[in-house]
Amino acid sequence: MPAETPAPASLDLTADPVAITRAICDIPSESGEERVLADLIEQALAGASHLEVVRDGDAIVARTNLGRARRVVIAGHIDTVPINGNVPTRFETDPDGTEYLWGRGTVDMKAGVAVQLKLALELAEPIVDLTWMWYDHEEVSAALNGLGRLAANRPDLFEGDFAILGEPSNGQVEGGCNGTLRAEVRATGLRAHSARSWVGENAIHKLSPALAKLAAYEAETVEVDGLAYREGLNAVIVRGGIAGNVIPDEAVLEVNYRFAPSKSAAEAAEFVTSFFDGYEVTVVDSADGARPGLDDPLAQEFVRAVGAEPRPKYGWTDVARFSALGVPAVNFGPGDPLKAHADDERVAVHQIVDGERALRAWLTGAA
Structure with missing residues (x-):
């Protein structure tokens, strides 16, 4: 695996x-190791x-206070999922x-964050006041999310008329996002020696109806404000058993439900x-x-300015917080x-260039 590149002494924005x-x-x-990058951004x-x-x-926040009639918040997270031999970066054609x-x-x-950082430094006279946010812990549990912490500690920083999150969207505008929920579906049985399995109750086997129902389930596509959000309900983890010769007395199926924004997390x-129904169900995150x-109106103005076609966002993103x-x-x-x-994560170079150009044009009134 290639050696990681040492962190630079500074960032040239x-x-x-x-x-x-x-x-x-x-x-x-x-996630959890953002300090070095946060320090460099702040500097x-x-x-x-x-x-x-x-x-x-x-989390680093930078904002203008020019007395403009409108304020736009533009945000991006600086953490990533674990590296797996895919740093340092390289160009491919x-x-x-x-x-x-x-x-x-x-x-x-980080391509979205890079665009934001450059514009934050260079746009001293935007046509709207700007609040830029770069935050930590997005790729882990919602309870650790840096934007959520920031909202609790400094809700005043979230005041704005419109917000843009730099999540990857192929340079298009993706409106809203699906909600997300994780739940544990638990089956219980009776532990026994596997040589005399008939005196026990196999908890793993008891999950079979739940798995069969999941496999047969066809998720809905729900239209919300003119955009079609595709839902999903899937098994993501199965846990059970303690040894190769023991009938398990407990088994847990973890499911992930991605639901259209017409539903609340409670629904x-x-x-x-x-x-x-018939199982013990515990919601562990939503x-x-x-x-x-x-x-x-600001959203419509932005869509026109960047020449994008609105689409739904299937994954959950922090637009939900705004x-x-x-x-x-x-x-x-x-x-x-x-x-x-x-593992082969890669971004088209022209999308970075085009995204910076479009956002700059809108924020300076040149679009």
Whole structure:
């Protein structure tokens, strides 16, 4: 496996957005290990006279206070899922001539963060006031999410008329997001020696009806505010058994439900509990989705300015946090979402360049 590139002494945010993407991707920042990158971001923006810089843990906020009539919040997370031999980054070119930047974080979502960092430093006179947010712990439990912590500690920083999250969207605008829920479906039995299995009750076998029902289930596609959100209910983990010669007395099936933003997390929990009627069901993690918010005038203006076609966001993203605060929010960033978390994660170079150009044009009134 290639050696990791040592962290640089500083970040050059005057470089082109592709170079910035490569620089921050080559700084490992798996969830819980964001401190080095957060320090460099804070240092790189500290000298910008048009920005007020605030730090909360490993979340960095930079905002203008120009007295504009409207404020836009633009956010991105700086952590990644674990590295698996895909750092340092490198360039690849497909047979069709498309150039890619390959490596962990290029899609999810350091290319989007790089675009934001460059614009934050350079746009001293945007047509709206701007609040930039770069935060930690997005790729782990919702309870650890840096944006959630920031909202609890500094809710005033979330005041705005519209929000953009730089999640990968292939350079298109993805409105809202599905909600997500994880639940444990538990079966109990009676432990016994496997040589005399008839005197026990096999808890793993008792999960068979639940698994058969899941396999036969056809998830819905739900239209919300003109966008079609595809749902999903799937087994993701099965646990049970203590030894090769013991009939298990407990087995747990963990399921993940991705539900349309027309449902609340409470309604999703009711559905999953009913679906697995007869089993003990425990919801272990859940988060509401977000409606598209594309009926907001600022959202419509943004979509027109970047020339994008609105689409639904199937995965959960932190747009839901803004939506819960009454701030309409969309996802907009370079990178194919299907490559997020993949070992061959890579972003088309032109998407980084195009995304920076489009966002700059909108924020300066040149679009």
